[in-house]
Amino acid sequence: MAKKIKEVANIAGVSVRTLHHYDEIELLSPKKTADSGYRLYTDENLETLQQILFFKELGFPLKKIKEIISSPSFDRREALKLHRKMLIEKRRRLDQMITTVEKTIQHSEGEIYMSNKERFEGFDFSHNSYEQEARERWGDKTVDESNAKMGNMSKEEKNDLSAGMNSIYTKLAALRHTSPASEKAQAAIKEWYDFLNKIGSYSLDAFKGLGQMYVDDERFTKNIDQFGEGLAKFMCDTMAIYADNNKK
Template identity: 60%
Template sequence: MAMKVKEVAELAGISVRTLHHYDAIGLLVPDEVTEAGYRLYSERNLELLQQILFFKALDFPLKQIKEIVSHPSFDRQEALQLHRSILLEKRNRLDRMLAVIDKTMKQAKGELEMTQEEKFAGFDFSRSPYEQEARRRWGDEAVERSKAKLGSLTKEEQSRLSEGAGEIFTRLAALRGGAPDAPEAQAAIHEWYLFISKFGVYPPEAVRGLGQMYVDDVRFTQNIDKHGEGLAAFMRDAMAVYAGRMQP
């Protein structure tokens, strides 16, 4: 049974305004809108909303969440399993901290003694290995997935791709003497972003990582710099700026 926006907001514990914003940016578009303008959310919409909120709990930006959940390769079951592992790890960490609190309260009453090590046994500010995996899976892996997709193209497709890339490289090479954050440089990088997005999902971390790879991998540097010496480094800097501006 379809649910109205207010019902969904109350169910999920978020505001109606938040749902309107998700609709406006194309992140969560209700399957039906009545003639009177009422948004109606289907079961599929609710499943997507649940997934969005899981990613938000991991501090993924909305722009990246949209890219992840809308990509054809997105596996909901895999995402749920990873989210579960992250939450279990966090629960275990909280349980350890609660145990330390209980012992500390008893020590304050003189009921037991604690070693210095026991006083700090529950604290661990390192990032969860499961969170690292989540960021690898939906962040830097985009670069590797794109490389694999490029390798599967036919020679004819690769030739057309090379021509298209060459035209953008030429435009960027003409700008490399200027600032990487200049409007014209960012416009050209946006064109490059649209071009590479045909072959994979590139959230901010992946855009930044790809630009760095242009400099770190001599094969990329040599290829790109054929269009103008220093172009690879210029693209790295311009892509870092572009990635920063992708954040919501």
């Protein structure tokens, strides 16, 4: 059942002003309008709000959250798994910091000796690797560029693109039992690299990373292995070799 803004604020524990702000920056806008003119939030809106608050709790700025959840490749279920992973890590660090505080109190009272190294256990000001993972999955500019190019193609062009893709997959599938470093395998994977750069902009590092996703993400693996069991792994290895060889 659709809800008014005040109801949503009470449910989520945020202010009405916060929800108005999210609406203004087009991060979260009510999807329905009642006969009375009130703008109403749907269950889908509430799911999105939950995602926003999870990302916000983990230190993501609103601009980055908007980029992530509006990406065509954003997956709610994958996002929840990432939230869990990040929160477990955050809990681990907080537990460590609580221990450090308790030991510092004991040290100040003369109960224990605390080394200088122990004073700073739990602090971590390094780059957030999970934020990078989220950005790579759902905020990647390459994905947006590819989707934009695809959207401007005619039906005939899209059919030609699909045929070209299937042709390369079929060729690689026939080679999947050979060495990924072989001349034929590397020539075939070059065709894939060139093909991808017709619809996007892939650096060699991005190409290698994409290959890794073929085996890390079961959705990629399942789709690619339709052309031949083990093809995803073969492509991953072949793409890595191609990227490394051509960066020299």
